[in-house]
Amino acid sequence: MSESELSNADERTMNYGKEKVAVYRTYGTPLEDVRTIPESDFDGRNNILFGLELRMQVEGEEFLPSFSDGDNSMVVATDSMKNFVLHHAGEYDGATVEGFLHFVGSLFLETYSQVDAVQMSADELPFDEQPVPENDAFEASDLVFGVSHGESAFGELYLTRGDDGSAIENHRSGVTGIELVKVKDNSFVGYVDDEYTTLPERENRTLYVAMDIFWTYADSVDALGDDPQRYVPAEQVRDIVQTVFHELDVNSIQELIYQTGLRILERYPQLESVSFEANNRTWIKERDDLDGDGKVLREPPRPTGFQQFSMDRSDLDEEDTA
Structure with a gap:
């Protein structure tokens, strides 16, 4: 699926945004109480180190003059988008990729009235706890992490304005x-x-x-x-x-x-x-x-x-x- 496929294909394509925004948060909220299944021993993660590479794409009819007339009076600079994401990473109290996207995307819609919709997607930047000797055995360190080159979580949300804040029009995990x-x-x-x-x-x-x-x-x-x-x-x-x-x-x-x-x-x-x-x-x-x-x-x-x-x-x- 292309990056823009979650939006309405019958409408004019008009959007812009920022991509490859890397954001890291230490000592985030743990993901706990996950229901377990027979195929996996995974029951949660501590989120001591929570990293994402994020893409943010905004839409709105009021951005048309920036394309047609070079009028940037309604344009939120993509550098400001990056700063917005980084700042609010410190305020997110959830524990998932999708939750973070919803939190930041909803705040962005609330902050900028000229934005009709925002599409947020992110790849997790995973880290592995490194084993260290402890009490005559090896245990996972809660301080030292290795950069993982394996699989990673993904999330994508398409948010519009609803009657009571943002509404999730489409999503994919x-x-x-x-x-x-x-x-x-x-x-x-x-x-x-x-x-x-x-x-x-x-x-x-x-x-x-x-x-x-x-x-x-x-x-x-x-x-x-x-x-x-x-x-x-x-x-x-x-x-x-x-x-x-x-x-x-x-x-x-x-x-x-x-x-x-x-x-x-x-x-x-x-x-x-x-x-x-x-x-x-x-x-x-x-x-x-x-x-x-x-x-x-x-x-x-x-x-x-x-x-x-x-x-x-x-x-x-x-x-x-x-």
């Missing part, structure tokens, strides 16, 4: 940057074989998949995390896909996506839909004459395959009645 390798019990057979086919069937391949997963709630307020029991943490969704990958004899990435989507919808009845963007980065077999299941593999050449798929609760209902 997610986890991005998942990369998983399963060393065996993956096949790819039975596809179209014609004069253009050069790929051999593989009964047992090492499968390397990269994946972004997004979801929407039936009630958008649940995305904010004010009720932790109804909030879906990115960490749990990540754990679901790796659990399904472990359990399933995968015949295609498409099958992995579908079965993961069913599991997500089953675990979270508060969700309305789930969607996937996946990329096949499977290594190429160089040798398979080693003992047991051993192989030597190399990086795949470009181009690479990708998959996009969306599901809603009707897919789960069909499985239940099958």
Whole structure:
């Protein structure tokens, strides 16, 4: 989904904003009392270090003169937007990416009457607690963190003016940057074989998949995390896909996506839909004459395959009645 797709496609495209705003908050409000699921041991995060890279996009008919006549009298400078986000990061008392976006976006609408709508999106900048020796064992430090290069939470909200403050017109939550390798019990057979086919069937391949997963709630307020029991943490969704990958004899990435989507919808009845963007980065077999299941593999050449798929609760209902 493009950055502007949440807005009304039938209207004139007219917006501007600031992106790649990095903001860090120490000793934020912990995310606690999250409902646990069988696939994950995640039950909350301490938010000692809370980081985001944020994009803010504003819309309003009063900005037209800045485009048509060079009249900037209604324009809030994008540098001011950046400062607005950084300042109010110190006032946010919630615990989630989506909650922060809603807090700042709502304040912006309240502050600037010429803004009709604001679209806020952010990628979490994750950090890992580092293990340090403590009492003859290793424990997670609450002072020293490592920069994580793994998956991260994502949030996106499209806010307009409502009767009582801001209104969430559309939203999307997610986890991005998942990369998983399963060393065996993956096949790819039975596809179209014609004069253009050069790929051999593989009964047992090492499968390397990269994946972004997004979801929407039936009630958008649940995305904010004010009720932790109804909030879906990115960490749990990540754990679901790796659990399904472990359990399933995968015949295609498409099958992995579908079965993961069913599991997500089953675990979270508060969700309305789930969607996937996946990329096949499977290594190429160089040798398979080693003992047991051993192989030597190399990086795949470009181009690479990708998959996009969306599901809603009707897919789960069909499985239940099958």
